[in-house]
Amino acid sequence: MALRIGITAEPIPSHVSALDYVIRPALEQGHHVTLHAPVVFRREARRRGVELHGAGTNWACDPLVQRTASEIWTGLGNAPFNRYVFGHLWPKQAEAKARDLLTAWTRARPDLVIAECSDLGAHLAAKVLGLPLLAADNGLGPVLLDLWDTDIAPALLPLYKQYEQDTPVLPPMVTPAPVAWFYPAPPSSARAVRRTVAEFRTALPGWLDRSPSSRPLVYVSLGTLTTAMTDLRTVVGSAYREIMAALSAIDCDAIVSAGNLAEHLRSTGPRIKLVEHVPQPALLRHADLFVTHGGRASLLDAVQGATPVLAMGVLADQPDNAAAFARRGLGRALDLTATRLQIADAITDVLGSPQYAAAMRTADTELSQLPPLDLMEQWKGCDLV
Template structure:
């Protein structure tokens, strides 16, 4: 049976890509898929062949928001940043997003809602309308669980009371990796499912689809969010320069994907190519090493390319992610402020030690063995929530 599926995302540049493990199989199974998100994702929906409906605002692009959170990260560290951003700012946006979704879903009621795990407005709207609801873990699941009782639930409680709902709850999650890879204490409500990426991201552009040289290929990307935040650009640009300086003394070819910083980083070294964007999953099947900020999607792209990583986590879940991968032997982790000699030593070790590649190949095999999503089965296993009643999830 074909379902009308509503998928939601919050306005972070990479977050629709992080939902491809839901979007692609839903389309392949013949379901009607609509993405409900802010206007910044209209093009992403078109590329994936799904319907688009505007919901919420591009609030993360507000210069005041960016300056504030950058100052908190720079002055007080990542833990305080996480508490402010995910425990305060994200719940604060929930009501506006919920209003847009209530209008859309009252007009055309979906059979199943799969909302980004941090999209509290979508969770609220689904509960008010009694819609079957699942959360798609985009990497923030562990942070949300850590902050739930102390920060997020108290922030959402007044909204739930206003709509005569019971206490806020985090929906059961679909996570596209073995749960123990990223969760210190695996939550019973998380189901590990097979990971897929958008088809267009699996094809190399013509300039990259060429015979490889005899030198190893190192791919460098520190993500999209940090380069878009004015207060973090200086830190990230400095990190890129240290990485590029370290790699210039090693016999390798380098591709750097640096978003808005690309023009500032281009230089004369013919072995270093600096671009704004590349189809990362496709490139990582060619690369020998990935220097990354450690976002969840980027690390899983590396696993599926069997490419060891040098993780340099910046903010949010990234430092914990890179530390987890290092513990599992899938690469190494350094601080974002690491000096070029430290980076060069780590890169030399990673390129010269076979066990990292072997560990990544084993991780790729484990990832490929996860069960595929069956949305018709999921729809039957989720009991819709209702106003004034606590939803029960059968996963």
């Protein structure tokens, strides 16, 4: 039996990729998948072979939203940033998403809704229509749980009352990693499932084929969202410059993926290749070290490539993720404002210490042993919300 599955995503550049562990199994198991997301994701849907229905606005790309959020981050720090973004901005956008989904799902009712854990409008629409709902952890699950009672649920309550619904509750979640890796206090409803990525992201382009080299390969990426926010973009640009200055003093090859910041940066040496984008999961199977912003998807890409990390957390869940991976011995963590000397010392330490790579191989084994995501099983066991 093929299910009609509605998957929802919010307008953050990396969020469709973060849901590949749900999208790919659904397609491989023969289900009909529709992605309900802003139309900016049309290309991402096409690349994955799923139908796109436009839902919600592209609010995350609004220059005023980006400027305000980045000013809060630079002026007040990450905790106030999280309260503003997840306790104010995200609930504020829920009504438009819910309205679009109520229209779409009344017209063509899905058998199962799999919504991003942060897609608050999708949670409400499924609840109003009595649809089976599962939340897919996109990496923000720990932040949402931390802020749910104090910030998120109170902000959602007026909207829920408008639709004559009870108090907002975060739905049961699936997460593509052992729960204890990212949750200090694991929620009872979270279930860990095997992680997959889109097939096209596993192929290494011809231009990335390396000629034999005795030097280690370092891959650097500080994420996509961080380069889109005005004040934050300046801080991240400075971090890229410090990282490349550190790399130029080390006997290694490096690929630095900086998104739309790449055109404003300059390589500091012939062994440092500066690009906009690369297929990260494929490249990390060839790299010896990953300098990363600590996003959950990026860290799991590193685990599946058995590549130790130097994590420099930026915002949201990333600083906590970086610290958690350092505690597990999977690499090192540094503040985003670290100097080139501190960065060079950390890179040299990780490249020269085999225990980090050994810990990553152990983590990769643990990750690969998680049970596959069975959508029919999830559907049969999913209570109506």
